[in-house]
Amino acid sequence: MASTADHADHADHAGDAGHAHHEPGFVKKYLWSTDHKMIAMQYLFTGMVMALIGGYFAYAFRMQMAFPGQHVPGFGFMAPGEYNGLVTSHGTIMIFWVAMPVLLAAFGNFLIPLMIGCDDMVFPRLNRLSYQIFLISAVVLVASFFVHGGPFGGAWTAYPPLSAKAEYNLTPLGATLWLVAVALEFVAFLLGGINFVTTAMNARAPGMRMWDIPIVIWMIVLASIMFMASVGPLVAGAAMLLFDQTLGTAFYDPARGGDPILWQHLFWFFGHPEVYVVLLPALGIVAEVMTVFARKKLFAYKTVLYTAIATGILGFFVWAHHQFIAGIDPRMANVFTVTTVLISVPIGEMCFVYIATLYGGSIRLTTPMLWALAFLAEFLIGGVTGIFLGASGSDIYLHDTYFVLAHFHYTFFPIAIIAVFAGITYWYPKMFGRMLNETLGKIHFWITIVGFNMAFIPLFICGAAGDHRRIYDYSSFPDLAKPYLQNLRILATVGTIVILFGQIFFLINFFRSLRGGPVAGPNPWRANTLEWTVPSPPPHGNFAVMPTVYRGPYEYSVPGREEDFWPQNLPD
Amino acid sequence: MKPIATTRSATGIPTGRLALWWVVGSEIVIFGGLLASYIMHRIGHPEFGDYAAHTNTWAGALNTFVLLTSSLFAVLAHQAAEKGDGRKAHRFLWYTIGGAVTFLVVKGFEWTHEIHQGYTITANAFWSFYYTAAGLHGLHVIAGAIVMGVVAHKAKRNEELQRVELVGIYWHFVDIVWIFLFPLLYIAK
Amino acid sequence: MSASPEAADGHHTNYVKIWAILLVLLVISVLGPLLGHRTLTLVTAFGIAGVKAYIVAAHFMHLKTELKIASYILVTMVALMVLLFMGVSPDVMKHDGRNWNNDAAKAETHRAESAHSAAGAEH
Ligand SMILES: [Cu+2]
Numbered sequence: 010m011a012s013t014a015d016h017a018d019h020a021d022h023a024g025d026a027g028h029a030h031h032e033p034g035f036v037k038k039y040l041w042s043t044d045h046k047m048i049a050m051q052y053l054f055t056g057m058v059m060a061l062i063g064g065y066f067a068y069a070f071r072m073q074m075a076f077p078g079q080h081v082p083g084f085g086f087m088a089p090g091e092y093n094g095l096v097t098s099h100g101t102i103m104i105f106w107v108a109m110p111v112l113l114a115a116f117g118n119f120l121i122p123l124m125i126g127c128d129d130m131v132f133p134r135l136n137r138l139s140y141q142i143f144l145i146s147a148v149v150l151v152a153s154f155f156v157h158g159g160p161f162g163g164a165w166t167a168y169p170p171l172s173a174k175a176e177y178n179l180t181p182l183g184a185t186l187w188l189v190a191v192a193l194e195f196v197a198f199l200l201g202g203i204n205f206v207t208t209a210m211n212a213r214a215p216g217m218r219m220w221d222i223p224i225v226i227w228m229i230v231l232a233s234i235m236f237m238a239s240v241g242p243l244v245a246g247a248a249m250l251l252f253d254q255t256l257g258t259a260f261y262d263p264a265r266g267g268d269p270i271l272w273q274h275l276f277w278f279f280g281h282p283e284v285y286v287v288l289l290p291a292l293g294i295v296a297e298v299m300t301v302f303a304r305k306k307l308f309a310y311k312t313v314l315y316t317a318i319a320t321g322i323l324g325f326f327v328w329a330h331h332q333f334i335a336g337i338d339p340r341m342a343n344v345f346t347v348t349t350v351l352i353s354v355p356i357g358e359m360c361f362v363y364i365a366t367l368y369g370g371s372i373r374l375t376t377p378m379l380w381a382l383a384f385l386a387e388f389l390i391g392g393v394t395g396i397f398l399g400a401s402g403s404d405i406y407l408h409d410t411y412f413v414l415a416h417f418h419y420t421f422f423p424i425a426i427i428a429v430f431a432g433i434t435y436w437y438p439k440m441f442g443r444m445l446n447e448t449l450g451k452i453h454f455w456i457t458i459v460g461f462n463m464a465f466i467p468l469f470i471c472g473a474a475g476d477h478r479r480i481y482d483y484s485s486f487p488d489l490a491k492p493y494l495q496n497l498r499i500l501a502t503v504g505t506i507v508i509l510f511g512q513i514f515f516l517i518n519f520f521r522s523l524r525g526g527p528v529a530g531p532n533p534w535r536a537n538t539l540e541w542t543v544p545s546p547p548p549h550g551n552f553a554v555m556p557t558v559y560r561g562p563y564e565y566s567v568p569g570r571e572e573d574f575w576p577q578n579l580p581d
Numbered sequence: 582m583k584p585i586a587t588t589r590s591a592t593g594i595p596t597g598r599l600a601l602w603w604v605v606g607s608e609i610v611i612f613g614g615l616l617a618s619y620i621m622h623r624i625g626h627p628e629f630g631d632y633a634a635h636t637n638t639w640a641g642a643l644n645t646f647v648l649l650t651s652s653l654f655a656v657l658a659h660q661a662a663e664k665g666d667g668r669k670a671h672r673f674l675w676y677t678i679g680g681a682v683t684f685l686v687v688k689g690f691e692w693t694h695e696i697h698q699g700y701t702i703t704a705n706a707f708w709s710f711y712y713t714a715a716g717l718h719g720l721h722v723i724a725g726a727i728v729m730g731v732v733a734h735k736a737k738r739n740e741e742l743q744r745v746e747l748v749g750i751y752w753h754f755v756d757i758v759w760i761f762l763f764p765l766l767y768i769a770k
Numbered sequence: 771m772s773a774s775p776e777a778a779d780g781h782h783t784n785y786v787k788i789w790a791i792l793l794v795l796l797v798i799s800v801l802g803p804l805l806g807h808r809t810l811t812l813v814t815a816f817g818i819a820g821v822k823a824y825i826v827a828a829h830f831m832h833l834k835t836e837l838k839i840a841s842y843i844l845v846t847m848v849a850l851m852v853l854l855f856m857g858v859s860p861d862v863m864k865h866d867g868r869n870w871n872n873d874a875a876k877a878e879t880h881r882a883e884s885a886h887s888a889a890g891a892e893h
Contacts, residue, residue, distance in 0.1 A: 122586060127585060127589065128584045128585045128586055129585075129586050130584070130586060131584070131586045131587045131596045131600070132600065133584060199607055202603075202607075203603045203604060203607070206603055207596055207599050207600040207603065208586060210591065210592050210599060211586075211589055211590050211591050211594070211596050211599055212585075212586035213589070213591045217591075237603065237606065237607045237610070238606070238607075239610075241607060241608075241612075241614050241847075242610060242611070242613065242614025242617070242618075242851075242854055243614070244614070245611050245614040245615035245618070246614065246618075248713065248717070249618075249713065252702070252713060256702055258702055258703055258706075258709035259703065259704075259706040260618075260706060260713075262706070263875050264874055264878055265706055265878065266622065266628070266706030266707060266875075266879075266882075267622070267706040267709070268861075268862045268872075268875065270861045270862060271618055271858065271862050274857065274858040274861070274862075275618070275858075278854055278857070325850060326853070328857070329857060336861075336870055337860075337861050338870075339867075339870075340860070340868075341857065550584075555585060592839060594836070594837055594839070594840065599840075602839075602840045602843050603843065605844060606844055606846075606847045607847075609844060609847040609848060610847050610851060613848065613850070613851030613854070614851070614854065617854050617855040617858070618858075620855065621855065621862045621863040622862065622863075624859075624863050625863040625864065625865060625875065626875070626879055627879060628883055628886065631882070631883075638800065638803075642796065645796055646793065646796060649826075650789065652789075652826060652830055653785060653786065653789040653830075656829075657785060660785070705882075750831050753827070753830045753831045754831070756826055756830075757826050757827060760819050760826070761823065764799065764816055764818075768799065768800075768802070768803055768815040769811070769812070769815060770803070
């Protein structure tokens with residue numbers, strides 16, 4: 010494996026060569042770096058650690074669901090308050106500290122400068138600051154697990170008055186720390202998002218037109234813009250909630266002129282676009298992987314782009330479908346039903362575009378490709394079940410049941426786990442210069458997919474039978490304590506354990522290949538985009554000579570060419 | 582030292598300024614969310630009008646005048662910076678900071694008076710909004726003044742003169758927020 | 771220390787003129803309520819705020835001469851806030867509708883209004 014110092018000597022700016030002779034210290038290299046690739050790794054590893062914590066929580070409360078009131082191996086007995094804290098923390102962690110940092114921040118940081126052909130983000134120090142704030146936010150959240158009263162247990166949506174008043178939630182410190190952590194996390198991603206968008210808009214390589222930008226970059230940029238545009242009201246709302254908690258202001262207190270419904274609106278005005286904030290990068294990753302392993306041009310690049318923009322815009326018009334039974338104006342429920350059903354059109358279109366990309370390609374079922382195909386299949390189930398929840402009539406029955414829970418796990422798991430594994434297994438050679446083991450990769454894939462479906466298909470049935478999401482123990486509900494439902498719950502718990510067990514193979518593969526995997530070389534997948542034209546891992550400054558772009562990113566199997574790929578930077 | 586990325590400008594807008602437009606955009610939705618929430622409460626609760634009667638229109642008007650004037654200084658500083666006159670830009674930036682300080686002093690007197698009368702942030706939702714909206718804006722004033730001090734310090738030695746424009750744009754945005762806060766909190770009674 | 775005077779003059783007067791216009795608008799918006807006409811107050815207060823904001827954005831922030839994309843970014847964000855208002859206000863602004871009543875909000879308004887008129891009667 011070539012050392013970083015060798016490449017720095019080739020860098021076209023002489024200043025760097027001088028630095029390269031002394032190795033920077035541990036802190037400078039790993040914690041204080043402004044290099045976008047190092048910051049991407051920081052986000053990736055923080056996200057992975059948080060995913061393990063979130064997964065452990067899922068194990069603990071699923072055991073409680075399967076065997077209520079019994080001793081959970083590796084956790085102990087679980088009190089109702091603890092159960093609430095665990096589910097709340099699981100949701101919060103998986104969305105804000107796993108999906109966001111990995112999909113947006115890790116892939117965004119790693120890919121944007123490499124794929125658009127420049128040496129770093131336009132604001133490297135801002136980038137570092139963004140990660141540091143993010144790290145602090147993670148520390149604050151983890152700290153809230155250990156304070157007096159335990160972590161906040163009012164669900165990741167934190168509706169007042171439960172979240173606003175300590176006499177209701179019984180976690181005065183936990184609730185405040187939770188809110189502070191989420192607010193800090195927003196600040197980190199605002200800084201990061203501004204950096205991403207500005208970099209992609211301004212720092213593209215010469216010759217790279219709008220439609221020469223790889224789709225994944227477009228998706229990350231659109232997601233960052235959506236995040237910026239939607240999070241503002243919630244930042245204000247979070248400040249208001251924080252004051253309600255700590256000072257005793259009256260924002261969400263109807264008895265003093267406030268309104269608790271306001272929080273729900275501010276939360277979901279962000280919360281729904283947030284789904285697309287993580288979905289779009291996932292779709293982008295899948296597009297990159299599918300084109301490479303189908304050896305085929307992406308079907309209808311511009312359609313994908315416009316569809317993504319349409320999704321982004323429509324995504325702002327649907328938020329109140331989360332509030333159909335909250336007592337919102339019934340006329341608004343009609344409006345939001347229509348918009349919600351409408352948004353399945355662009356998403357469905359996107360699925361068709363991907364299938365059309367596969368059609369007639371020479372498909373290679375490598376591990377990343379398996380993940381990408383699984384994304385399409387599993388996300389489809391998530392999308393289709395969403396229709397029932399988007400329509401206010403059926404949502405009134407299904408609201409807050411396990412049906413909802415299974416639905417959004419069928420969207421978020423493909424996004425935050427399946428697509429992320431597609432991305433990690435695909436870019437691992439570029440990130441670390443080594444190939445992953447395919448056999449271990451496929452074992453990991455199949456165990457995860459089987460476990461995932463085993464965990465969540467039963468929950469659709471439980472939800473339709475009436476299981477409410479936030480119940481600690483069903484044994485006192487005669488209708489829900491029936492044996493067939495309990496067996497389904499146990500099956501779901503087994504599925505969760507299977508998923509977690511499968512991740513052992515990933516971790517072994519990941520860490521063993523860091524040193525022991527075969528050397529990857531610059532372009533092991535024979536891909537077109539610019540990151541594959543530089544050594545693996547890319548040196549500081551990325552490109553020895555800044556690239557010029559001559560064509561789009563998906564010119565695979567072009568007739569008349571000897572090779573079945575055509576790198577973007579190759580002159581005609 | 583600066584990455585090559587920073588020097589590129591595919592859109593035609595310099596990177597710093599482009600980023601600043603996004604900053605302003607993301608601030609619009611923060612203030613927008615707060616003010617939209619306030620407006621719908623204000624319309625829904627006629628009693629808010631009675632509470633608003635206790636705010637001091639003249640103090641609000643004075644502060645509007647102060648901020649408008651400080652915005653003038655900020656734009657004059659930008660004009661000077663564009664001509665490469667860092668010292669002049671430095672002077673105008675300090676006039677702007679003077680405006681910020683005056684604004685905060687007036688606010689201080691206002692709040693002290695209101696709190697003494699018993700209108701604290703916890704009194705009811707109107708006063709919660711009143712202090713939070715003005716307080717969030719005040720934080721932006723403080724942050725802007727600090728950044729302006731740093732920019733002025735460099736500008737005096739003719740360094741990083743492009744930042745004078747950037748901090749100016751930010752300051753005008755803070756001014757615009759107040760332009761809307763003034764009628765919302767003081768005039769609509 | 772001072773810039774060459776002929777270079778400074780061209781724009782200098784312009785900015786001061788814009789500032790003077792802003793001050794005139796400020797005076798109108800303060801004097802508007804004194805006429806005691808509610809609609810007029812709203813027009814002078816918020817209409818003029820809009821005009822002032824436009825002037826500051828166009829001339830001081832130089833959005834007039836900036837590339838269009840900057841204005842698009844800002845206008846999009848403002849439009850989203852209008853959307854937020856339209857979506858949320860039916861629930862928060864109104865305290866009843868078909869099949870629903872916000873009793874707590876109504877009670878608070880009633881309590882505050884009667885307290886206010888009681889205080890007013892003492893004067
Ligand atoms: Cu939604």
